[in-house]
Amino acid sequence: MNLRVEVVAIDCLMVRLFDAIAEANMPWMLAASERLRTAFGARLIDLVPSYTTLMVHYDLQVLSPAQARELIDTALGGLTPDSRSGGQRHVLPVWYDLSVGPELSLLAQRSGLSVSEVIRRHSEREYQVFALGFAPGFAFMGLVDEALAAPRLDTPRKRVAAGSVGIAERQTAAYPVVSPGGWNLIGRTPSRLFDRERDGYSLMQPGDSVCFAAVDRAEFIRLGGDDTPLEVPA
Template identity: 40%
Template sequence: MRIEDAGENSVIAWFADHASIEVNEGVVATCNSLEQSMGDALVDLVPSYASLLVIFDPFKTHHEEVRQRLLDAFESSNTSKTIAKLIELPVLYGEAFGPDITRIAENAGITEAQVAELHQSVEYRVYAIGFAPGFAYLGEVDTKLATPRLETPRQIVPKGAVAIADRQTAVYPSQSPGGWNLIGLCPTRLIDPTAKSPMSITVGDRIRFVEIDESQYLSLGGEL
């Protein structure tokens, strides 16, 4: 593990030069251990694919102490004790709801229904939260579905849009610009600013997508 100062009140730990499930499990386990050990000196933890950013209160601790706490947390963490919760997200697939699904199907030489089947066939891991609050980067999609980002991003991507970029997939938690390929819509609310824990998905969680029809989508609160 490599640790560097990231600012006047932050350090970042690099766990590897590549991302993998095993590396990310180490990130999450260290994050959980550090959260318990730092107490009120901790301001925030930002886990990602292969790194962990630690933001601390400079009036209660300092860089060297945080570096040592990081090392101790890494050495004492046990990935086997990390329980990753499984979340099922319903998806309304189809060109009317995800306009890029046809192109993905054509490029892969399969049908739109098979795109939906392949997208549901994998249990994904949340590797990072970023871009926008609640935007979870999930990996990895089947190689047949891997599709580069759009050359020209859309100015408006609807809330709940289910998308693919390269071998990652995600659900847009709110309306925003975006350059990922859209394949459907998810009615599940992924972020609630008024809740004690605003984001329902965290790094390390497991995600499964489940196909629903239009009536189910509307009954679950989806909007068309």
């Protein structure tokens, strides 16, 4: 860990704990997040975790920038990860099919694997949720098998169906709502990833773990999935 504090705005500081993305970072990130929330209390407006950083947005009316930095230094002094910390474990059913995951064949070609092997490798891992962003409930997860890593599409799609599961580099994610997107799509989940009636709105939070479970079309539909094929530009 290489702790640094950087100025983002007059009322916002970035706490950088690591320089590279790694699964081993998460216990440290969770421990730092808990300490900072406790230290700032009601003076904290927002705390935004990412792969290697925590953005601290504080109330400038009650804390000066110098006081905020001092709070951070004190809170994170002697930081150690809590082996008991960890989020929830989620199992997301996924229908892996070319009609809803058109890049399945592309990933197979790039990796020299069969489509069934691509599906197996994607669904056999347990992924960590590193951060939320891009869209409400959009969870950035990793790390996928190196053989499946693929760059984002050169031209993002204008419309990606809710529940679409994709890969970008060594990250994987599921689109919580209909939106544009440039990830390599490989399937679709019927799980409701974003719900305004849910506490916290998002099904997943940083620190959670996620497994994808392959299901057939009949089970996907039974669980409430929409099997409308993705429109692929001619």
